[in-house]
Amino acid sequence: MKIKNLKNKDFILLASLLQLKNNFLIIPHKNIDGDVLGCMLALYLGLKKINKEIYLFTNEKIPDIYNFLPAKEKVEQELSLKSFEVAVLLECSSLERIPEKLNLRKIAPCIINIDHHPDNKYYGDYNWIDSSSAALGEMIYQLLIYLKIELDLAIATCLYISILTDCGAFQYSNTTMRTHQIASELLKFPIPINEVSRKIYKEKEFKVLKLLGKCLANLETNLGGKIVWGVITKEMFRETQTSEADTQHFIEEINQIKDAEIVILFKETKNSEIKLSLRSLIFPVNRIAANFGGGGHPQAAGCAIAGNLKEVIPLAINRIIEEFYY
Numbered sequence: 292m293k294i295k296n297l298k299n300k301d302f303i304l305l306a307s308l309l310q311l312k313n314n315f316l317i318i319p320h321k322n323i324d325g326d327v328l329g330c331m332l333a334l335y336l337g338l339k340k341i342n343k344e345i346y347l348f349t350n351e352k353i354p355d356i357y358n359f360l361p362a363k364e365k366v367e368q369e370l371s372l373k374s375f376e377v378a379v380l381l382e383c384s385s386l387e388r389i390p391e392k393l394n395l396r397k398i399a400p401c402i403i404n405i406d407h408h409p410d411n412k413y414y415g416d417y418n419w420i421d422s423s424s425a426a427l428g429e430m431i432y433q434l435l436i437y438l439k440i441e442l443d444l445a446i447a448t449c450l451y452i453s454i455l456t457d458c459g460a461f462q463y464s465n466t467t468m469r470t471h472q473i474a475s476e477l478l479k480f481p482i483p484i485n486e487v488s489r490k491i492y493k494e495k496e497f498k499v500l501k502l503l504g505k506c507l508a509n510l511e512t513n514l515g516g517k518i519v520w521g522v523i524t525k526e527m528f529r530e531t532q533t534s535e536a537d538t539q540h541f542i543e544e545i546n547q548i549k550d551a552e553i554v555i556l557f558k559e560t561k562n563s564e565i566k567l568s569l570r571s572l573i574f575p576v577n578r579i580a581a582n583f584g585g586g587g588h589p590q591a592a593g594c595a596i597a598g599n600l601k602e603v604i605p606l607a608i609n610r611i612i613e614e615f616y617y
Contacts (some may be wrong), residue, residue, distance in 0.1 A: 294433045296421065305403050305417040306437055308377065314344045316375040316399055320388045322566070322593060323349050324539065325357060325456030325491065327382045330431045332362045333449035334379070337440045346372055350390045354536040356491050360452060361445035370398075379403045382427055384586040385412040405430060410577060410586045425465040428453025432473050447480040452487060459543070460492065464572070464590065492540065502531040503541055506556075510545065513608055514616065520555040520608070521545050522600060528559075535560065542568040553611060557604060564595045565603040574615045582610060 296302040309315075317334055319327040335345045347366040357363060378399035383389050384406060395402065404415030407430060409422040424430050428450045435442065442450075454474055458466045461474075478484070495503070506521045523538060535558060542556045553576060556568040567585070569576040575589035585594020596603045 294437055296419075296430075296433055296437075299419070299421075301417060301419045302434075302437075305405070305419050306434060308401070308403065308417060309338065309343075309434075309438065310341075312343075312376045312401075314376040316346045316348060316370075316372075316378045318378060318380050318383070318389055318393070318395075319349055320382045320384075321351070321390065321595075323351050323353060326427050326453045328353065328357055328360065328363075328366075329449040329451075329453030329456070330381050330427045331366070332360055333428070333431050333435070333446050333453070334381075335362055335365055336443075336446045336449065337435045337438070340440050341438065346370070346375065348390065348393075350393075352534060352536045354539045355496075356494070356539060357452070359487065359490055360449060362449075373398060375399045377401045377403060379405065380415065382406050382408065384408050384410050386414055387584055388586070405434075408577075408586055408588060410581055423467075425463075425467055425470045426454040426457035428457065429470060429473050432477070442477075442480070444480045444482070447477040448482050448487070451477045451482050451484075452491070455488070456491065460488065465588065496537075498531045498533050499537045502527060502533045502537060503544060505531070506541060507544065510548075512551075514612070516548075516550055517552040517616075518555070518608060518611060519545060519548050519551040519553075520557060520604070522604070523556070523558045524600065525559045525561070535566070542570055546570045553615070555607065555611075557600060557607075559600060560595075563599075564597045565600060566593065566595045567603075567607060568593045576611075579607070579611055579614060583607075 317331050319331055331347050335347055338345050348370055350368055378395055402415040404418045406420050407422055407424040407427050411420045421430055432450050505527050506523050510521050512519050545554045552573050553571045558566040569592045571590055577587045577589050577592040580586055580592035580594040583594040583596050587593055
């Protein structure tokens with residue numbers, strides 16, 4: 292398959308840097324998901340093949356649904372090294388999207404910024420931003436091929452999960468012919484697609500379904516059902532003995548409601564802020580997320596707002612109405 296970024300100066304420069312340097316820290320965005328996790332692990336496995344020293348870091352719990360991914364245990368939650376030649380940031384549209392309490396410029400003099408979100412701030416020393424890619428996995432696939440790194444079952448599995456999850460199992464409108472072409476290349480390896488799809492989309496612990504039930508039982512609406520939202524409180528997490536990592540695909544459950552134009556999931560966190568996931572097939576909800584320091588795609592975005600639910604819910608709903616309905 293042809294690599295579409297061969298004329299992209301930034302792509303060539305950062306690929307050369309990956310070949311030149313030896314010590315790398317790879318960092319995902321906050322609220323780690325299947326797309327960015329799969330790419331972290333694929334990069335780790337690939338760059339190790341060309342004898343690079345790779346460290347993976349997030350200070351968040353990785354959702355249990357991804358426990359089957361190869362090399363997941365290599366992700367550190369406390370850095371074992373204090374300085375790196377290069378930091379590679381994946382899907383971090385701004386430096387505010389990196390894990391908290393990480394003084395990036397202090398520990399890495401050079402930053403590579405790789406993203407497929409259109410609202411990226413181009414803050415890196417090297418920026419490769421391709422908003423035409425449906426998933427970050429498409430970009431990392433091209434990068435590994437360009438570096439002449441031989442793929443294997445483990446790398447292919449990680450990249451396949453990246454693409455699968457960010458395209459909503461190939462149901463989202465961002466899915467392209469190229470998405471399917473890359474997926475078909477990955478499926479030349481014996482990826483157990485039925486098994487991995489079930490683990491991600493179909494298998495839930497009893498306590499997680501209890502949490503989902505509590506959320507769905509109390510959905511609210513505005514504008515005659517055009518806006519629909521659900522809420523997960525700290526008390527609900529305590530009652531079901533679950534965590535935020537267990538809510539990975541809850542927003543998609545709400546997004547099934549007929550005639551809903553915008554759906555939102557509000558999650559209460561331990562840090563005196565409310566996390567929002569937003570979905571819409573009609574409106575560019577990344578504009579709402581950007582208003583509150585977040586980001587994402589036009590049809591799928593997220594952010595965090597300081598405050599409590601009584602303050603944040605009307606604030607967000609009113610902002611949506613002002614933006615799209617007045």
